[in-house]
Structure formats: structure tokens, C-alpha cells
Amino acid sequence: MFGGNVLKRVLCCCSIAVCCCIVCVAVLYYPASVRQDHVPVAAPVSAAQPETNCLAQTTTTSPITTQPSTAVPATQPPSTVPPTTKAPDFSYSLSALQIVPTYTEKYTYEQMRADLQTLCSRYPDRLSLSVFGTSVDGRELYCVRLGSSAAQRSILVQSTIHGREYMNTMLTMKLLEYYLYYYDTGFYDGVRYADIFEDTAIYIVPMLNPDGASISQSGLNGLRSEALRQQVRQIYQQDTTIDQDEMSFSEYLRKWKSNANGVDLNRNFAKGFGVQSNHTAPGHEKYQGPQPESEPETQSIIGLVSSLPGLQGTLSFHSYGSMLYWECDQTGSYRTLCYNYVRLMRDLTGYRILGADGVPFMGSFADHVISRGIPNVTIETGNVNTPLPLSEFNRIFAETRQTIAAAAVYFASR
Ligand SMILES: [Zn+2]
Numbered sequence: 001m002f003g004g005n006v007l008k009r010v011l012c013c014c015s016i017a018v019c020c021c022i023v024c025v026a027v028l029y030y031p032a033s034v035r036q037d038h039v040p041v042a043a044p045v046s047a048a049q050p051e052t053n054c055l056a057q058t059t060t061t062s063p064i065t066t067q068p069s070t071a072v073p074a075t076q077p078p079s080t081v082p083p084t085t086k087a088p089d090f091s092y093s094l095s096a097l098q099i100v101p102t103y104t105e106k107y108t109y110e111q112m113r114a115d116l117q118t119l120c121s122r123y124p125d126r127l128s129l130s131v132f133g134t135s136v137d138g139r140e141l142y143c144v145r146l147g148s149s150a151a152q153r154s155i156l157v158q159s160t161i162h163g164r165e166y167m168n169t170m171l172t173m174k175l176l177e178y179y180l181y182y183y184d185t186g187f188y189d190g191v192r193y194a195d196i197f198e199d200t201a202i203y204i205v206p207m208l209n210p211d212g213a214s215i216s217q218s219g220l221n222g223l224r225s226e227a228l229r230q231q232v233r234q235i236y237q238q239d240t241t242i243d244q245d246e247m248s249f250s251e252y253l254r255k256w257k258s259n260a261n262g263v264d265l266n267r268n269f270a271k272g273f274g275v276q277s278n279h280t281a282p283g284h285e286k287y288q289g290p291q292p293e294s295e296p297e298t299q300s301i302i303g304l305v306s307s308l309p310g311l312q313g314t315l316s317f318h319s320y321g322s323m324l325y326w327e328c329d330q331t332g333s334y335r336t337l338c339y340n341y342v343r344l345m346r347d348l349t350g351y352r353i354l355g356a357d358g359v360p361f362m363g364s365f366a367d368h369v370i371s372r373g374i375p376n377v378t379i380e381t382g383n384v385n386t387p388l389p390l391s392e393f394n395r396i397f398a399e400t401r402q403t404i405a406a407a408a409v410y411f412a413s414r
Helices: 108-121 167-181 195-200 212-220 226-243 249-254 296-307 332-349 365-370 392-399 403-412
Strands: 008-010 016-018 127-134 140-146 152-161 200-204 309-320 323-325 350-354 378-379
Touching: 008 249, 108 140, 108 167, 127 296, 127 350, 140 167, 140 296, 152 167, 152 403, 167 200, 167 212, 167 309, 167 365, 167 392, 167 403, 195 200, 195 309, 200 212, 200 296, 200 403, 212 226, 212 249, 226 249, 226 332, 226 365, 249 350, 309 365, 323 332, 332 350, 332 403
Parallel strands: 152 200, 152 309, 309 378, 323 350
Antiparallel strands: 008 016, 127 140, 140 200, 323 378
16 A cells, blocks of 8 residues: 555554655655654453442552653664564454444444443453543543453553544454453464463553544534534644645544644644654644643543553554554663563554654653653554554554563563
């Protein structure tokens, strides 16, 4: 999809342009000028119970080491690294998973909340749900822990920091259901899921930007506040004037990535804030915000990251492009740790690894965690522009099915 001699614009979650006449098969790196959002460039129903029955605050804290920043060394060429060897996989049935629906393209915040409650009721010994913040439009931000509360290590999975990439919420919810269903019988690389998750707890934030997802799915009807609806109308008028954008209002909303304030949350973090910024006002994408960490969703996930016990690494789900980002300004053995992490994800998903191309950070979630010594891989799911159509889902599920378990095993074996 990226071949050809003409420069093509391709939106990864964001919009990436790749292309080039490349003489030989080589690694693709995005030029800084076209890099958009991610790490430097770089998966039997019971009745729901009252929400408070499952709630448990994640209050444990653990020190997080800050990694010193130095010059960015040359990127290792991913194509030269041989695949890692893994034990045989096991057979599973997607149709056996009957809680999280995958027949609807617009998997909503409300559906996610109901499914979290159902999963919590079904698997009370393996799951714990917490609220770690509130969105601009007043929606609770949910984090679910898969595995033991006594685990010394943890992995954080976050998705849908960009509104229109909401299929990743359905994906991470389905992955959660999958791991729960096969908890005692499934395995990764010969290790039972139960053993993996008793050792390393998985914290999943399936929808970090619920307001943005709701706007993309339902337009202005996705907002609860009339004041915010008016604000979004004004943002459209101003943004389309500045950019001379001819996008209709309904299409503008469908393509919404930002939060309800028109701030791109994946540019709102302090590390690299303002770098590459050419948007000075709120919009449906790319505006970094009035100051670093200005948005409640950003502040909440930062707090969550700081509170997780023994956080080893993170996975960030975006769309689209079937690509992986991993690079920030890592050096030395930390860089090797991060690179081997993305190699593992490449071997599992078959997605391409992309590098930073000299622009190490841009205010993203990935920049935040990586600069604090926590490796992150950003997984760009899907092969077509966002919002992804439902036809993409089953393949993406198959491609990403083992990523979370693999991340846990990887860091446990360090
Ligand atoms: Zn994105």
C-alpha cells in the first residue's frame, strides 16, 4: 500500500506520509516534517453488578527511574534482525468469546463500561476495575487490572488516546476477554497465561479519550455538555478558516482525534511539548494545548503511570498503518532493551518497525514513558484510514493477540 513513485499521504493514526522511490528493499523512515503523532518517529455473560463492586483504586506507588537523555545514536536497521524463535502457539476460538461485541463498528464508551462490569462479574478473581480520572465532558476514565494484585511487575496498555481510532478500544477489550477466557488453558511461548499474569499484572486503559471517541462516533450528540458542543462548533469554524479546510462539519467531527477541548492529547505531554507544532489553536487534531499537561486526561494517565507497581513497559494502540514505533532518545543498554521489545512485537504482528529519523520526541504519551525509563511500543493497527471499518477487526485481533502476554514475558525475563 505504500509503494509507488509518487509521494503519498498516508494517515497512520495520525497521518503519515511515506513514500519514496526506494531502490532496494529497505527500512522506511518518516521525515520529521511529515511525522505526526507518535513516538518519535518513528487484544457466558453474567449480569452486571453495581460499578462500585469492582472498583479498586490503584494507589500503590513505585519509584520510576528517569533515563538520562543524550545524543540519539543511529537507528539499527530492523530488517537485518532475524525473527526470534517461539514455542508453538495454541488453538483458540474467537467465536467462543461472547461478551465484548465485535459486530458493531462504533464500539461506544457506554458499551465498554457495561462490558467491563460484565467481565468483572464473570472473572472477579482475575480482574479489578478502577477509575483513574475524569474527561473534560465528565466521563470516568477506566483502568482494568488483569492478573494478581500481588504481582511485583506490571505492564500498561493504553488505547484510543485519539478519538477516531476507537476500534482499538474494541480490540483491547476483546483481548482482555480473550486472556480471561483462556486464562488457565492458553499460553504464550510455552508459559500459561495464568502464570504470566500472576507474575506480571496487566493494566489496560481501553479508552483514554472517551470524549474524542464519542465525537468521532456520534458528532455533537456525543457530547453531554451544551457548552462543549458550542465550543466544538467554534473550533470547526476557526480551524477551517485557518487551514482553509473544505471538510464538512460532519466529516470534521468523524475525523476528530482531539479531546473535547480540541487538544491532541498525544501532543500534550511535557517531553517534547511544542516540537513540530504548527497548530496554534484548538482543532480536531494536532493542537498540543495551551501548556504541557493542560488536559485532565493527560494529567490522569501521568498519575496512573506513576502509581503502577513495578511498571516495566507500555503498549500504545493507535491506527493506522500496520507499523510499530519505539524510538525516542534512548541510549546504551536501555536502547537495546527498547529495540528488542519492538523486535518482539514485529515478530508477533508482522508490522514494520519505524524509527525516529532524528526527531526524538513530540509531546506524546510514548515520549513521556520512554523518557522516564519505561519502554513503549506504539502499535499502529489497520490498513486503511480511520475510523477503521469493521472488516479490519478480525485480522487485527489475530495479529495482536499475543502482544500483551509477550510484553509481560519479555520484561519478566530481563
Ligand atoms: Zn493515534
